[in-house]
Amino acid sequence: MRRFFVTGTDTEVGKTFVSQAILHQLKDRRLQTVAFKPVASGCEYTADGLRNSDAVALQQAASIAVPYELVNPVAFAEPVAPHIAAHHAGTPIDFAQLEQALVGLSSFNPDILLVEGAGGWRLPLGQGRFLSEFVVAQQMQVILVVGMRLGCLNHALLTAEAIRRDGLQLVGWVANQVEVDMPYQAENLSLLEQQLNAPMLGHIPRLSAAKTAHQYLDLTPLI
Numbered sequence: 394m395r396r397f398f399v400t401g402t403d404t405e406v407g408k409t410f411v412s413q414a415i416l417h418q419l420k421d422r423r424l425q426t427v428a429f430k431p432v433a434s435g436c437e438y439t440a441d442g443l444r445n446s447d448a449v450a451l452q453q454a455a456s457i458a459v460p461y462e463l464v465n466p467v468a469f470a471e472p473v474a475p476h477i478a479a480h481h482a483g484t485p486i487d488f489a490q491l492e493q494a495l496v497g498l499s500s501f502n503p504d505i506l507l508v509e510g511a512g513g514w515r516l517p518l519g520q521g522r523f524l525s526e527f528v529v530a531q532q533m534q535v536i537l538v539v540g541m542r543l544g545c546l547n548h549a550l551l552t553a554e555a556i557r558r559d560g561l562q563l564v565g566w567v568a569n570q571v572e573v574d575m576p577y578q579a580e581n582l583s584l585l586e587q588q589l590n591a592p593m594l595g596h597i598p599r600l601s602a603a604k605t606a607h608q609y610l611d612l613t614p615l616i
């Protein structure tokens with residue numbers, strides 16, 4: 394089983410959008426997939442409990458059906474930084490709970506487990522801990538979603554630097570067009586191609602329909 398952790402240059406840069414596209418392409422390649430959103434802030438109250446739209450989308454995009462509680466073990470209603478949401482809810486984030494869910498997901502024997510972070514690489518989880526520590530402990534391979542807009546070069550290079558300094562492999566990155574009419578798009582992409590030192594898995598334009606996004610990805614370098 395390969396385990397990929399999808400991080401981003403920021404929140405709202407398209408990690409879920411790209412993760413869905415990755416799962417879609419993996420399904421086309423007949424690979425068995427399971428998705429994981431370990432920590433989510435910003436959830437709806439439902440009769441079944443708290444539900445996060447990212448986790449539900451990923452659960453539906455994966456090829457193996459698994460219970461929501463495994464896909465998203467730590468969920469908070471407030472759409473704010475998770476450590477603040479956890480403090481308000483009075484439930485500190487427990488790494489053991491994340492590890493247990495991962496064991497549960499692994500028991501479905503997927504070819505690929507795709508994990509979506511929250512926010513960017515160094516997401517605080519409270520008590521001086523970070524989501525990146527969990528990714529390091531699990532030795533996952535990292536995919537970076539670069540939200541293409543002015544300012545993304547610095548965010549992308551710093552994120553790649555931090556991932557590598559944490560001892561993990563950046564196995565690929567995806568350019569996701571956040572700013573529609575970005576001036577000098579090609580020049581910005583070229584800088585990232587030269588400096589990120591990892592395979593570019595695709596450039597997804599700003600699309601009107603998410604269902605075509607997978608066509609802009611080539612996951613060959615991962616498989």
Ligand SMILES: Nc1ncnc2c1ncn2[C@@H]1O[C@H](COP(=O)(O)OP(=O)(O)OP(=O)(O)O)[C@@H](O)[C@H]1O
Pocket residue numbers: 401403404405406407408409410411447510511512569570571597598599600601
């Ligand atoms: N290439 C794209 N074309 C059209 N819409 C997009 C594209 N990329 C992202 N979006 C939309 O932008 C919004 C933010 O994307 P998304 O939710 O995937 O970000 P995220 O990085 O997962 O955010 P979070 O940190 O909250 O998890 C969503 O409404 C998504 O559908």
Ligand SMILES: C[C@H](N)[C@H](N)CCCCCC(=O)O
Pocket residue numbers: 404405433434435471472473474475511512513515516517
């Ligand atoms: C609520 C939001 N959509 C995300 N799920 C959480 C983003 C947390 C970002 C924390 C930060 O780095 O400032």
Ligand SMILES: [Mg+2]
Pocket residue numbers: 408409410447509
């Ligand atoms: Mg998301």
